[in-house]
Amino acid sequence: MKKRVAIAFVLLLFAVLLFAGAYRAAGEDRASFTLTQYPQQNGAQGLCYVLTDAYDHMIFIDGGWDTNAELLLNQIMEHGNYVDAWIITHSHEDHVSAFNNLSSGPFDFQIGTIYCPDLDEEHYRKVADAYDGGFEHYLAFRRNLERWENVRFVHAGEEYDLFGLRMKIFNAYEKGDPAFEQDPENTGSLMFKLEGKKTSALFCADVTKKRARELKKQYGEELKADILQVGHHGIGWCPDNKFNLFIEPETVFFDAPGSLISGSGESLKALQELADTGAVVYTFDTAPNSVILR
Numbered sequence: 001m002k003k004r005v006a007i008a009f010v011l012l013l014f015a016v017l018l019f020a021g022a023y024r025a026a027g028e029d030r031a032s033f034t035l036t037q038y039p040q041q042n043g044a045q046g047l048c049y050v051l052t053d054a055y056d057h058m059i060f061i062d063g064g065w066d067t068n069a070e071l072l073l074n075q076i077m078e079h080g081n082y083v084d085a086w087i088i089t090h091s092h093e094d095h096v097s098a099f100n101n102l103s104s105g106p107f108d109f110q111i112g113t114i115y116c117p118d119l120d121e122e123h124y125r126k127v128a129d130a131y132d133g134g135f136e137h138y139l140a141f142r143r144n145l146e147r148w149e150n151v152r153f154v155h156a157g158e159e160y161d162l163f164g165l166r167m168k169i170f171n172a173y174e175k176g177d178p179a180f181e182q183d184p185e186n187t188g189s190l191m192f193k194l195e196g197k198k199t200s201a202l203f204c205a206d207v208t209k210k211r212a213r214e215l216k217k218q219y220g221e222e223l224k225a226d227i228l229q230v231g232h233h234g235i236g237w238c239p240d241n242k243f244n245l246f247i248e249p250e251t252v253f254f255d256a257p258g259s260l261i262s263g264s265g266e267s268l269k270a271l272q273e274l275a276d277t278g279a280v281v282y283t284f285d286t287a288p289n290s291v292i293l294r
Helices: 002-030 066-078 093-104 121-127 130-145 209-223 241-247 258-262 265-276
Strands: 033-037 048-053 058-062 082-087 110-116 151-153 159-162 165-171 191-195 200-203 227-229 251-253 280-282 289-293
Touching: 048 066, 058 093, 066 093, 093 130, 121 130, 165 209, 191 209, 209 241, 241 265, 258 265, 265 280
Parallel strands: 058 082, 082 110, 110 151, 200 227, 227 251, 251 280
Antiparallel strands: 033 048, 033 289, 048 058, 159 165, 165 191, 191 200
Protein backbone atom coordinates (compact mmCIF):
# COMPACT_ATOMS: atom_id res chain seq x y z
CA MET A 1 0.00 0.00 0.00
CA LYS A 2 2.75 2.42 0.99
CA LYS A 3 4.60 1.53 -2.19
CA ARG A 4 1.54 2.37 -4.35
CA VAL A 5 1.11 5.67 -2.53
CA ALA A 6 4.77 6.54 -3.07
CA ILE A 7 4.52 5.70 -6.77
CA ALA A 8 1.35 7.77 -7.09
CA PHE A 9 3.06 10.70 -5.35
CA VAL A 10 6.06 10.50 -7.69
CA LEU A 11 3.78 10.39 -10.74
CA LEU A 12 1.82 13.37 -9.44
CA LEU A 13 5.01 15.32 -8.79
CA PHE A 14 6.25 14.48 -12.27
CA ALA A 15 2.97 15.68 -13.79
CA VAL A 16 3.16 18.95 -11.85
CA LEU A 17 6.74 19.58 -12.96
CA LEU A 18 5.85 18.71 -16.56
CA PHE A 19 2.90 21.12 -16.49
CA ALA A 20 5.04 23.86 -14.96
CA GLY A 21 7.68 23.39 -17.64
CA ALA A 22 5.06 23.50 -20.37
CA TYR A 23 3.55 26.63 -18.81
CA ARG A 24 6.94 28.35 -18.75
CA ALA A 25 7.60 27.35 -22.34
CA ALA A 26 4.21 28.67 -23.39
CA GLY A 27 5.00 31.90 -21.62
CA GLU A 28 8.24 32.22 -23.53
CA ASP A 29 6.47 31.49 -26.83
CA ARG A 30 3.78 34.00 -25.98
CA ALA A 31 6.35 36.80 -25.87
CA SER A 32 7.98 35.70 -29.13
CA PHE A 33 6.98 37.94 -32.05
CA THR A 34 8.07 38.16 -35.67
CA LEU A 35 8.85 41.81 -36.35
CA THR A 36 8.66 42.70 -40.05
CA GLN A 37 9.72 45.94 -41.71
CA TYR A 38 7.74 46.68 -44.88
CA PRO A 39 8.85 49.08 -47.63
CA GLN A 40 6.74 51.92 -48.98
CA GLN A 41 4.91 50.95 -52.15
CA ASN A 42 5.58 54.40 -53.62
CA GLY A 43 9.36 53.95 -53.27
CA ALA A 44 9.75 56.70 -50.68
CA GLN A 45 10.78 56.80 -47.05
CA GLY A 46 8.14 55.83 -44.49
CA LEU A 47 7.54 53.68 -41.43
CA CYS A 48 5.57 50.43 -41.51
CA TYR A 49 6.09 47.49 -39.14
CA VAL A 50 3.94 44.47 -38.35
CA LEU A 51 4.41 42.15 -35.37
CA THR A 52 2.78 38.72 -35.19
CA ASP A 53 3.05 35.85 -32.74
CA ALA A 54 2.08 32.19 -32.51
CA TYR A 55 -1.13 33.12 -30.67
CA ASP A 56 -2.48 35.06 -33.66
CA HIS A 57 -1.86 38.52 -32.22
CA MET A 58 -1.06 41.25 -34.72
CA ILE A 59 0.38 44.70 -33.94
CA PHE A 60 0.90 47.51 -36.44
CA ILE A 61 3.37 50.37 -36.05
CA ASP A 62 2.43 53.39 -38.18
CA GLY A 63 1.85 52.10 -41.72
CA GLY A 64 3.30 54.78 -43.95
CA TRP A 65 1.86 56.37 -47.07
CA ASP A 66 -1.64 55.67 -48.37
CA THR A 67 -0.04 53.49 -51.05
CA ASN A 68 0.58 50.98 -48.23
CA ALA A 69 -3.11 50.79 -47.34
CA GLU A 70 -3.79 47.76 -49.54
CA LEU A 71 -0.82 45.89 -48.05
CA LEU A 72 -2.13 46.49 -44.53
CA LEU A 73 -5.73 45.74 -45.50
CA ASN A 74 -4.70 42.34 -46.88
CA GLN A 75 -3.03 41.54 -43.56
CA ILE A 76 -6.10 42.69 -41.65
CA MET A 77 -8.39 40.50 -43.75
CA GLU A 78 -6.11 37.49 -43.25
CA HIS A 79 -6.27 38.17 -39.52
CA GLY A 80 -10.06 38.01 -39.27
CA ASN A 81 -10.53 41.74 -39.90
CA TYR A 82 -8.92 42.56 -36.57
CA VAL A 83 -5.79 44.43 -35.46
CA ASP A 84 -4.95 43.75 -31.81
CA ALA A 85 -2.97 46.97 -31.36
CA TRP A 86 -1.99 49.86 -33.62
CA ILE A 87 0.85 52.15 -32.50
CA ILE A 88 0.91 55.55 -34.23
CA THR A 89 4.13 57.43 -33.53
CA HIS A 90 2.89 60.74 -34.99
CA SER A 91 0.69 62.06 -37.78
CA HIS A 92 3.11 63.05 -40.53
CA GLU A 93 2.03 61.81 -43.96
CA ASP A 94 4.75 59.17 -44.34
CA HIS A 95 3.67 57.59 -41.06
CA VAL A 96 -0.10 57.89 -40.85
CA SER A 97 -1.59 58.14 -44.35
CA ALA A 98 -2.30 54.39 -44.64
CA PHE A 99 -4.11 54.51 -41.28
CA ASN A 100 -6.14 57.50 -42.44
CA ASN A 101 -7.00 55.77 -45.70
CA LEU A 102 -8.26 52.62 -43.99
CA SER A 103 -10.03 54.43 -41.15
CA SER A 104 -11.96 56.72 -43.48
CA GLY A 105 -12.81 54.01 -46.01
CA PRO A 106 -15.67 51.52 -46.21
CA PHE A 107 -13.58 48.74 -44.70
CA ASP A 108 -15.15 46.61 -41.98
CA PHE A 109 -12.46 45.84 -39.42
CA GLN A 110 -11.76 46.41 -35.74
CA ILE A 111 -8.77 47.64 -33.72
CA GLY A 112 -8.24 46.47 -30.15
CA THR A 113 -6.29 49.50 -28.92
CA ILE A 114 -4.67 52.49 -30.62
CA TYR A 115 -1.61 53.97 -28.89
CA CYS A 116 -0.52 57.48 -29.94
CA PRO A 117 0.66 60.86 -28.59
CA ASP A 118 -1.86 63.60 -27.82
CA LEU A 119 -0.64 66.57 -29.85
CA ASP A 120 -2.25 69.87 -28.92
CA GLU A 121 -4.09 71.26 -31.95
CA GLU A 122 -3.93 74.92 -30.95
CA HIS A 123 -0.19 74.78 -30.35
CA TYR A 124 0.49 72.83 -33.52
CA ARG A 125 -1.57 75.20 -35.63
CA LYS A 126 0.62 78.09 -34.50
CA VAL A 127 3.96 76.48 -35.31
CA ALA A 128 3.17 74.11 -38.21
CA ASP A 129 5.62 74.55 -41.06
CA ALA A 130 5.08 74.07 -44.76
CA TYR A 131 6.53 70.54 -44.68
CA ASP A 132 3.72 69.51 -42.33
CA GLY A 133 1.37 69.42 -45.30
CA GLY A 134 -0.67 72.43 -44.40
CA PHE A 135 -1.77 70.84 -41.15
CA GLU A 136 -4.19 68.61 -43.04
CA HIS A 137 -2.76 65.21 -42.17
CA TYR A 138 -2.93 65.92 -38.47
CA LEU A 139 -6.55 67.08 -38.73
CA ALA A 140 -7.45 64.00 -40.79
CA PHE A 141 -5.79 61.78 -38.21
CA ARG A 142 -7.74 63.34 -35.32
CA ARG A 143 -11.00 62.96 -37.26
CA ASN A 144 -10.24 59.32 -37.98
CA LEU A 145 -9.44 58.61 -34.34
CA GLU A 146 -13.07 59.42 -33.56
CA ARG A 147 -14.11 56.23 -35.37
CA TRP A 148 -12.37 54.08 -32.80
CA GLU A 149 -13.43 53.54 -29.18
CA ASN A 150 -10.22 52.39 -27.50
CA VAL A 151 -7.71 55.19 -28.16
CA ARG A 152 -4.97 55.51 -25.56
CA PHE A 153 -2.99 58.75 -25.54
CA VAL A 154 0.37 57.78 -24.07
CA HIS A 155 2.90 59.70 -22.00
CA ALA A 156 6.59 59.32 -21.23
CA GLY A 157 7.29 56.93 -18.37
CA GLU A 158 4.23 54.76 -18.98
CA GLU A 159 4.43 51.03 -19.61
CA TYR A 160 1.95 48.72 -21.31
CA ASP A 161 1.66 44.97 -21.78
CA LEU A 162 1.21 43.96 -25.41
CA PHE A 163 0.43 40.25 -25.23
CA GLY A 164 3.67 39.39 -23.44
CA LEU A 165 5.73 42.27 -24.81
CA ARG A 166 6.41 45.19 -22.49
CA MET A 167 6.09 48.56 -24.18
CA LYS A 168 7.88 51.39 -22.37
CA ILE A 169 7.36 54.98 -23.52
CA PHE A 170 10.42 57.23 -23.40
CA ASN A 171 9.09 60.16 -25.39
CA ALA A 172 5.67 61.53 -26.29
CA TYR A 173 4.31 65.02 -26.84
CA GLU A 174 3.25 66.77 -23.62
CA LYS A 175 1.23 69.96 -23.70
CA GLY A 176 3.06 72.90 -22.12
CA ASP A 177 6.45 71.17 -22.04
CA PRO A 178 9.03 73.53 -23.59
CA ALA A 179 10.88 70.53 -25.05
CA PHE A 180 8.08 70.29 -27.63
CA GLU A 181 7.64 73.99 -28.37
CA GLN A 182 9.22 73.79 -31.85
CA ASP A 183 8.56 71.08 -34.43
CA PRO A 184 6.09 69.33 -32.08
CA GLU A 185 5.24 66.51 -34.51
CA ASN A 186 8.82 65.24 -34.82
CA THR A 187 10.05 66.23 -31.37
CA GLY A 188 6.92 64.82 -29.75
CA SER A 189 6.73 61.62 -31.77
CA LEU A 190 6.91 58.39 -29.82
CA MET A 191 10.20 56.84 -28.79
CA PHE A 192 9.46 53.51 -27.16
CA LYS A 193 10.96 50.11 -26.46
CA LEU A 194 9.33 46.73 -26.95
CA GLU A 195 10.82 44.13 -24.63
CA GLY A 196 10.44 40.37 -24.73
CA LYS A 197 12.01 38.00 -22.24
CA LYS A 198 15.34 37.94 -24.08
CA THR A 199 15.45 40.69 -26.70
CA SER A 200 14.23 44.26 -27.13
CA ALA A 201 13.61 46.78 -29.90
CA LEU A 202 13.90 50.56 -29.65
CA PHE A 203 11.76 52.62 -32.04
CA CYS A 204 12.86 56.23 -32.51
CA ALA A 205 10.27 57.37 -35.07
CA ASP A 206 11.12 60.97 -36.02
CA VAL A 207 12.49 62.19 -32.69
CA THR A 208 14.94 64.98 -33.47
CA LYS A 209 18.67 64.98 -32.86
CA LYS A 210 18.42 67.48 -30.00
CA ARG A 211 15.59 65.58 -28.33
CA ALA A 212 17.45 62.26 -28.70
CA ARG A 213 20.42 63.74 -26.85
CA GLU A 214 18.11 64.89 -24.06
CA LEU A 215 16.55 61.44 -23.79
CA LYS A 216 19.96 59.78 -23.73
CA LYS A 217 20.92 62.00 -20.80
CA GLN A 218 17.63 61.29 -19.03
CA TYR A 219 17.34 57.51 -19.53
CA GLY A 220 20.90 56.37 -20.22
CA GLU A 221 21.32 52.60 -20.24
CA GLU A 222 17.55 52.03 -20.29
CA LEU A 223 17.54 52.96 -23.97
CA LYS A 224 19.92 50.19 -25.03
CA ALA A 225 18.30 47.52 -27.18
CA ASP A 226 19.09 44.56 -29.43
CA ILE A 227 17.13 46.03 -32.33
CA LEU A 228 17.13 49.70 -33.37
CA GLN A 229 14.80 51.56 -35.70
CA VAL A 230 16.95 54.55 -36.69
CA GLY A 231 15.39 57.97 -36.13
CA HIS A 232 13.87 59.87 -39.04
CA HIS A 233 14.47 57.02 -41.49
CA GLY A 234 18.21 57.68 -41.40
CA ILE A 235 17.84 60.39 -44.03
CA GLY A 236 17.02 64.07 -44.25
CA TRP A 237 17.75 64.57 -40.57
CA CYS A 238 21.42 63.72 -40.36
CA PRO A 239 21.02 61.04 -37.66
CA ASP A 240 23.15 61.50 -34.59
CA ASN A 241 25.15 58.32 -34.90
CA LYS A 242 26.59 58.79 -31.42
CA PHE A 243 23.08 58.09 -30.17
CA ASN A 244 22.63 55.12 -32.52
CA LEU A 245 25.97 53.59 -31.53
CA PHE A 246 25.18 54.14 -27.84
CA ILE A 247 22.19 51.80 -28.19
CA GLU A 248 24.59 48.97 -29.17
CA PRO A 249 22.09 47.21 -31.44
CA GLU A 250 22.66 43.87 -33.13
CA THR A 251 20.04 44.63 -35.78
CA VAL A 252 19.36 48.04 -37.32
CA PHE A 253 16.47 49.22 -39.50
CA PHE A 254 16.72 52.22 -41.82
CA ASP A 255 13.22 53.01 -43.10
CA ALA A 256 14.19 54.18 -46.57
CA PRO A 257 15.62 52.79 -49.81
CA GLY A 258 19.39 52.71 -50.04
CA SER A 259 19.35 55.26 -52.84
CA LEU A 260 17.98 57.91 -50.48
CA ILE A 261 20.41 56.98 -47.72
CA SER A 262 23.40 57.14 -50.04
CA GLY A 263 22.29 60.59 -51.16
CA SER A 264 23.36 61.95 -47.79
CA GLY A 265 27.03 61.55 -46.90
CA GLU A 266 26.32 61.60 -43.18
CA SER A 267 23.51 59.06 -43.47
CA LEU A 268 25.61 56.66 -45.50
CA LYS A 269 28.46 57.08 -43.03
CA ALA A 270 26.07 56.29 -40.16
CA LEU A 271 24.93 53.10 -41.88
CA GLN A 272 28.52 52.01 -42.49
CA GLU A 273 29.60 52.77 -38.91
CA LEU A 274 26.72 50.68 -37.56
CA ALA A 275 27.58 47.83 -39.92
CA ASP A 276 31.21 48.02 -38.81
CA THR A 277 30.12 47.13 -35.25
CA GLY A 278 28.87 43.79 -36.58
CA ALA A 279 25.22 44.84 -36.58
CA VAL A 280 22.98 43.56 -39.35
CA VAL A 281 21.64 46.64 -41.17
CA TYR A 282 18.39 46.54 -43.17
CA THR A 283 16.99 49.07 -45.63
CA PHE A 284 14.01 48.95 -47.99
CA ASP A 285 16.29 47.48 -50.66
CA THR A 286 15.79 44.02 -49.11
CA ALA A 287 12.40 44.54 -47.46
CA PRO A 288 10.27 42.96 -46.21
CA ASN A 289 12.87 42.27 -43.54
CA SER A 290 12.00 40.15 -40.49
CA VAL A 291 13.60 39.41 -37.12
CA ILE A 292 12.39 37.52 -34.06
CA LEU A 293 11.66 39.51 -30.91
CA ARG A 294 11.71 37.04 -28.02
